[in-house]
Amino acid sequence: MxxxxxxxxxxxxxxxxxxxxxxxxxxxxxxxxxxxxxxxxxxxxxxxxxxxxxxTREALLAAVRDELSRRAIDVLDAADLEAGTATQALGRFLDAAGTLLAEQVASSHADTDMEEEADRHLPVEQRLEALIRRGRDSGEFATDLETGWLVAATIALGHAADHQIRIGRLETQVAANQFRTSVMRLYGVNDPDHAR
CATH class of the missing domain: 1.10.10 (Arc Repressor Mutant, subunit A)
Known part of the structure; x- marks a missing residue:
């Protein structure tokens, strides 16, 4: 050949x-x-x-999760979390996460190993931890909750938004808006761009 x-x-x-x-x-x-x-x-x-x-279908689903994880990191990197104020960066982070919600539905139906899932979240957690520290240092994030808890709660709220979309209770954009508002409140941030 x-x-x-x-x-x-x-x-x-x-x-x-x-x-x-x-x-x-x-x-x-x-x-x-x-x-x-x-x-x-x-x-x-x-x-x-x-x-x-x-x-197998499971192997294809693993490839789907890998692709969505790669895309998620690309979208978050494009949000440029280092630029502007911490509040502006958090807003971009949440907007980026909102755009990922519809796609993430595809990967959330298969049973996933908890350790594998934690590994997939690690790059997001690292970016979020750095952003939280910056927001605290600047006084923009008015919360006494621990950084690890804020990261875990943010990810859990993202999963909750995903679940509401999957079961048909919320449209994707509504879920993304609820996710954004919830996280901003959790961090003690006034979000005038998305006041409800």
């Missing part, structure tokens, strides 16, 4: 794998119980191709 043909095959394999992950994100957000065959169809590939790349 020629080198050119091998390269083409590697590109095709990568393209199929990426298409399956993207299709899984979209499909599972709408139908959490979707099968591998349905996801493969949405990706425009055969069911056998999905099984060749991932073997």
């Amino acid at each position: 020629s080198e050119i043909r091998r390269r083409r095959q590697r590109v095709e394999v990568g393209r199929n794998r990426a298409a399956l992950v993207m299709a899984a994100i979209r499909t599972l957000a709408e139908r959490p119980e979707a099968s591998m065959a349905e996801i493969a169809s949405a990706a425009g590939v055969a069911r056998q191709t999905a099984h060749v790349h991932f073997g």
